[in-house]
Amino acid sequence: MSVERVEQRLAELRARTDAVRARPGFQARVMLSIADAAAGTFRAELSRAGRRFVPVALAVALLTVGWASRTDGVADALSSAEVVQAELYAGLSW
Amino acid sequence: VETSFARLVRYAARIVGDLAEAEDVVQESYVKAYGALVDGGFEGRSSVMTWLYRIVTRTAIDVKRRRARRETYDDVLPEVAAGGADAADGHVALRELSTLLEGLPEEQSSALVLQALEGFTNREIAEILGCSEGAVEQRLVRARAALRKKELG
Numbered sequence: 001m002s003v004e005r006v007e008q009r010l011a012e013l014r015a016r017t018d019a020v021r022a023r024p025g026f027q028a029r030v031m032l033s034i035a036d037a038a039a040g041t042f043r044a045e046l047s048r049a050g051r052r053f054v055p056v057a058l059a060v061a062l063l064t065v066g067w068a069s070r071t072d073g074v075a076d077a078l079s080s081a082e083v084v085q086a087e088l089y090a091g092l093s094w
Numbered sequence: 095v096e097t098s099f100a101r102l103v104r105y106a107a108r109i110v111g112d113l114a115e116a117e118d119v120v121q122e123s124y125v126k127a128y129g130a131l132v133d134g135g136f137e138g139r140s141s142v143m144t145w146l147y148r149i150v151t152r153t154a155i156d157v158k159r160r161r162a163r164r165e166t167y168d169d170v171l172p173e174v175a176a177g178g179a180d181a182a183d184g185h186v187a188l189r190e191l192s193t194l195l196e197g198l199p200e201e202q203s204s205a206l207v208l209q210a211l212e213g214f215t216n217r218e219i220a221e222i223l224g225c226s227e228g229a230v231e232q233r234l235v236r237a238r239a240a241l242r243k244k245e246l247g
Contacts, residue, residue, distance in 0.1 A: 017187045022117055026117055030121050030124050
């Protein structure tokens with residue numbers, strides 16, 4: 001095939017394939033797949049963030065429980081001291 | 095967006111030789127482009143359209159390598175017939191183009207499609223294919239030589 005014939009053939013195929021179009025609904029299909037990808041990214045980010053958050057949350061929870069029970073113990077000790085004191089006052093007042 | 099869809103589907107069809115497969119290529123490319131945008135993969139050095147053409151080219155080549163040529167021409171033709179005689183002829187022409195480019199290395203056939211059918215300059219093709227203008231010229235010369243040889247043989 002000559003150079004001219006090759007160019008002619010390519011030009012002819014260009015003109016004939018210019019009419020090729022995506023089928024109806026294709027744009028919506030692409031938008032949906034992008035939305036799916038976006039949702040997937042969001043879920044992955046959430047899961048990744050969650051994995052990072054769980055150990056921290058666990059440590060915070062343990063510290064809170066520890067602190068709470070210690071505070072509770074102090075509170076118990078304080079309240080029993082108050083009771084003894086009240087009993088002592090009551091005894092003295094007799 | 096509609097214009098870029100239309101152009102990219104037509105381009106992908108010219109590369110893979112089949113509309114249904116071209117739609118899959120463009121769909122996959124848009125999802126890849128979205129992922130790249132989210133990850134900051136688009137540096138803005140080229141235009142968005144050039145960047146999309148690059149993604150479509152790579153995806154189309156991957157699809158061509160990955161899948162055996164789909165036997166969907168018969169399935170596609172009745173749907174196309176509804177779009178009119180021009181559309182039906184377009185699909186016959188896609189088949190003829192695919193046969194013409196068959197056997198050419200992917201980098202040569204994509205350079206040829208980008209220049210002779212999509213109307214890009216060698217500089218734009220170099221940007222899309224990620225090579226030098228010299229390499230593009232070389233690919234085009236070799237592609238045309240192969241086509242001449244093919245027809246003579």
